[in-house]
Amino acid sequence: MSEKTTPEPAAQARKHATDPAGPPKAAQSPSGADAADAVLDTAESDVVLDAAGGQIPPSAVPAATQRRNLDGGASVLRQIFAGNAMVSVLSVLLAIVLGGILMAVTNPKVAATAGYFFALPGDLLTEVFRPYTALVQGSIFNWAGADLAAQLYPITETLTVATPLICAGLGVALAFRAGLFNIGAQGQIIFGALFGAYAGFAWHLPVGLHLVVVILAGLVGGAIWGGVVGLLKARTGAHEVIVTIMLNYIANFLLLFLLTTPAFQRRGSTNPISPFLDSSALFPGLLGPQFRLHAGFIVAILATAFVWWLLNRSTIGFEFRAVGANPSAARTAGINVSRSTIVVMAIAGALAGLAGIAQVSGTEKYLSGGVAASIGFDAITVALLGRSTPWGTFFAGLLFGAFRAGGVAMQAQTQTPIDIVLVIQSLIVLFIAAPPLVRAIFGLNPRKKKSTRGSTAASTAGGVKSGAAA
Amino acid sequence: MSATSQPPASQRTTDGPAQSSGPAGVKTGTAELVSWKAGIGLGLLAVLGVILFGFLANTKTAGFRIAEARDPNASTAAAWVTLVVALAAAAYLGYLWTNRRRTGAAVGRWIPATTVAAVVVLGLAALGVARVEKIALPSMALGWICSVLLLAMAAYACFLTLPHRRIPGWLGGVFAVVFLIGFMVWIVAGGRDAEPSISLGGLMAGAVTLAVPLVFGSLSGVLCERVGVVNIAIEGQLLLGAFSAAVVATVTGNVYLGLVSAAVAGGLVSLVLAVVSIKYLVNQIIVGVVLNVLISGLTSFLFSTLLTADPQHLNKPGRLEPVDIPFLVDIPVIGPILFRQSLVGYLMYVAVIVVYVGLFHTKWGLRVRAVGEHPQAADTVGINVNRTRFRNVLMGGAVAGIGGSFFTLVSVDAFSKDMSGGRGYIALAAMIFGRWNPIGAFLAALLFGFADNLQSIITIIGSPVPSQFMAMLPYALTVIAVAGLVGRSRPPAASGIPYVKG
Numbered sequence: 001m002s003e004k005t006t007p008e009p010a011a012q013a014r015k016h017a018t019d020p021a022g023p024p025k026a027a028q029s030p031s032g033a034d035a036a037d038a039v040l041d042t043a044e045s046d047v048v049l050d051a052a053g054g055q056i057p058p059s060a061v062p063a064a065t066q067r068r069n070l071d072g073g074a075s076v077l078r079q080i081f082a083g084n085a086m087v088s089v090l091s092v093l094l095a096i097v098l099g100g101i102l103m104a105v106t107n108p109k110v111a112a113t114a115g116y117f118f119a120l121p122g123d124l125l126t127e128v129f130r131p132y133t134a135l136v137q138g139s140i141f142n143w144a145g146a147d148l149a150a151q152l153y154p155i156t157e158t159l160t161v162a163t164p165l166i167c168a169g170l171g172v173a174l175a176f177r178a179g180l181f182n183i184g185a186q187g188q189i190i191f192g193a194l195f196g197a198y199a200g201f202a203w204h205l206p207v208g209l210h211l212v213v214v215i216l217a218g219l220v221g222g223a224i225w226g227g228v229v230g231l232l233k234a235r236t237g238a239h240e241v242i243v244t245i246m247l248n249y250i251a252n253f254l255l256l257f258l259l260t261t262p263a264f265q266r267r268g269s270t271n272p273i274s275p276f277l278d279s280s281a282l283f284p285g286l287l288g289p290q291f292r293l294h295a296g297f298i299v300a301i302l303a304t305a306f307v308w309w310l311l312n313r314s315t316i317g318f319e320f321r322a323v324g325a326n327p328s329a330a331r332t333a334g335i336n337v338s339r340s341t342i343v344v345m346a347i348a349g350a351l352a353g354l355a356g357i358a359q360v361s362g363t364e365k366y367l368s369g370g371v372a373a374s375i376g377f378d379a380i381t382v383a384l385l386g387r388s389t390p391w392g393t394f395f396a397g398l399l400f401g402a403f404r405a406g407g408v409a410m411q412a413q414t415q416t417p418i419d420i421v422l423v424i425q426s427l428i429v430l431f432i433a434a435p436p437l438v439r440a441i442f443g444l445n446p447r448k449k450k451s452t453r454g455s456t457a458a459s460t461a462g463g464v465k466s467g468a469a470a
Numbered sequence: 471m472s473a474t475s476q477p478p479a480s481q482r483t484t485d486g487p488a489q490s491s492g493p494a495g496v497k498t499g500t501a502e503l504v505s506w507k508a509g510i511g512l513g514l515l516a517v518l519g520v521i522l523f524g525f526l527a528n529t530k531t532a533g534f535r536i537a538e539a540r541d542p543n544a545s546t547a548a549a550w551v552t553l554v555v556a557l558a559a560a561a562y563l564g565y566l567w568t569n570r571r572r573t574g575a576a577v578g579r580w581i582p583a584t585t586v587a588a589v590v591v592l593g594l595a596a597l598g599v600a601r602v603e604k605i606a607l608p609s610m611a612l613g614w615i616c617s618v619l620l621l622a623m624a625a626y627a628c629f630l631t632l633p634h635r636r637i638p639g640w641l642g643g644v645f646a647v648v649f650l651i652g653f654m655v656w657i658v659a660g661g662r663d664a665e666p667s668i669s670l671g672g673l674m675a676g677a678v679t680l681a682v683p684l685v686f687g688s689l690s691g692v693l694c695e696r697v698g699v700v701n702i703a704i705e706g707q708l709l710l711g712a713f714s715a716a717v718v719a720t721v722t723g724n725v726y727l728g729l730v731s732a733a734v735a736g737g738l739v740s741l742v743l744a745v746v747s748i749k750y751l752v753n754q755i756i757v758g759v760v761l762n763v764l765i766s767g768l769t770s771f772l773f774s775t776l777l778t779a780d781p782q783h784l785n786k787p788g789r790l791e792p793v794d795i796p797f798l799v800d801i802p803v804i805g806p807i808l809f810r811q812s813l814v815g816y817l818m819y820v821a822v823i824v825v826y827v828g829l830f831h832t833k834w835g836l837r838v839r840a841v842g843e844h845p846q847a848a849d850t851v852g853i854n855v856n857r858t859r860f861r862n863v864l865m866g867g868a869v870a871g872i873g874g875s876f877f878t879l880v881s882v883d884a885f886s887k888d889m890s891g892g893r894g895y896i897a898l899a900a901m902i903f904g905r906w907n908p909i910g911a912f913l914a915a916l917l918f919g920f921a922d923n924l925q926s927i928i929t930i931i932g933s934p935v936p937s938q939f940m941a942m943l944p945y946a947l948t949v950i951a952v953a954g955l956v957g958r959s960r961p962p963a964a965s966g967i968p969y970v971k972g
Contacts, residue, residue: 102768106775181755238952239961241702241755242902245895246945246952253945257938380759417774422767426760433757434750 091431099424138409139402156293162401164355169382171351176388178344179324184244186376187251192353195221197367200277210280218357226349230342274367296358308390509628516620523613523652532658533667548800549598556592609659616652662932681919686873687897688911693866698964702758705894706765707736711874716885719787736871826908842962899948
């Protein structure tokens, strides 16, 4: 993509020098593993310490090691049960069960029905499952709906809620792949929304053009706020986690301030809210006025495809991944690490800015202090659940969107606080991040019997077993 | 009046250069690459100062009330004793300083710091002895004085950079103090009243109060990072500490049990962090972030379901009342600020000192730092790396948990949703600002508490700066600090990297 006049030697050198980082990854990785590498290397990627540096080769990644261990004669069945997909499914299951227990314990009705459990077990079970039924009814399909529109409304709601989650999640995931931990999606969303909303209500442009301008403004806004992080990281070595957390607050206060200025505040209103965006600046509805689903969802799909292309098919994406896997090797190979850092943060910011646009141009239609809600933080969990792959993030966004949409219905119907959704989401991510933990809980850990073999292999496998065997 | 207020500041401005510029120049006389960053940064700030304090100043006077800070019943005797003690301390330290300088012995970092502290106490004691009620400063005149001083210092920094000499450390400190004085005068004079004034004692006391959870949080961060584990979960530790303190104190009816349970709760969060990140080698930052979300969701859920249903029996902890330390509390201005604290407040001082001494002056601390800097080396000499890490992370969690109890047992006497309000993240920033040192973290947390309290006070008196910008200040400061304008800070080398024996 950005190959210049003398691409041959440069590309060649690049290939060679990144090879040391390459092979182990290629050997072990189906999609998930290298995402996990990127994540693992994130923390102190530029600490060049032989002791510690030597200890985090990709072999220290649990997701990868489990695969390696299984290669030696494990049965197919076991492989299925202990594989990545199975761990993901089990994680979700475990989180849902734990969430259910929490809800059951705190629900006085459950205690009441438990009193006559042996007489009428059905009562207890319905009471325990009621929140989850409401969750499904609110997020996927409402079988109690009067007509087809009412029955399908929940799934469209899920897609609507998922749209900003997917966009912001992509931003976080992209930064992960380049070895950067972007906690700043919140601030980037705010900036995107700020720029986009201003373009939306202050400028009056023809239909079609206006929406494009709004989207571009949002992308620029997010890119600025993300780019600042990249710039600080690249130029001064400031840790991006701290910088992004601080910039989140700064963006939030800036938004609150601007909403009290005449340029942003709605005329005649004392509340800190902006005027409504022009109708030409809004995403058109996809299924008609009775649904909230808007064209922003299509944009989210396009963004996912774009990130996939960027990461897997473009030169610049290759550079991102190389930097994420091993910055020193990437630097040796002639990749400009500083530039990569700045560019990847700018793109990540732009993606988060798109989430801001999905909010102001899609669902909210005006700018307020709570425009970013907690999307920026949910996006982190979305990206983690999606293992930092574009389509993984997309589906993780859908899942969390379903939780969000269903959580609202659940709260309305069963008075279960929506906060339970946070618990379930974070448990899912926690379990997925630690496959050995899940396998230990389900008794699927293949290492228990083979401790002798394990210890001999430990030297090559980075000794994860000694640490991880339960 | 204004003359009496000046001693601390002017003392520092005058004796600083005279005493420490010499060796700084000698040390860095050789050609060395010195960046223009400091010179340019100071220059920009000086220009900002000139615009704000000089051109935008008004003709009002800024009043700083001192009377309220002093207990009306406080004996003047205490003030006199303080005066004498501070004078003796300042004289002795000054003597030590100059003597060591003359003989060429190393001057520890603590000598200048404690000297300055002694001089400040001396000034305050003098105010107390003189029974000063209020200091009124003409904002216009003082604003211009500060502007000129700032410009002069920025120019001096550039002048030093020109022949590649390093800018001495005191310059930044003095610059910060002058900037702060100018800023305070400007912002107070900008108040709504004809003669705006704020209570200095109230400002300081509020700053310390707001800083308590930050200090505990940042100490937790120090304990964990020094041993090589990044602790983003401070927020969660504070929150669960607050929650469990409220519930246990209500259920048992004993506030102290609440305090203990807060420590246990914080340790519990740490336990998860330790198990998942040390044993299962999951990225520590990820675990921290996820734990924060988990705790936020869990406490909010339990609050909405259980605590709001029956607040009488679950969410009505008593309070830890402030306790005066006899005599010390009579020290003018600083006495009531430092020595009228709740138990949690005193524990804060103890914790800072214990962690500092523990980390830097004991065998245990040496081992901890070795594990944080070079785990493999520590392992070769027989230190159990992961056990050390486990233990420290648990300790850090307990410390942060106690900090969390401050929310429900001292500041507000009930738990509410997300009541830690992101302070865990600020504690993290304080830790970095304080360069992974307990004392530094303590001071940084105080600074954040000060900015926080200043913001709420000037919102009341009305100010030329929108309150949102004041609220932004600590975060902007942190970004600047982290970006290295204040000085490059280096985390423990192995921080964030899981250790795998082999």
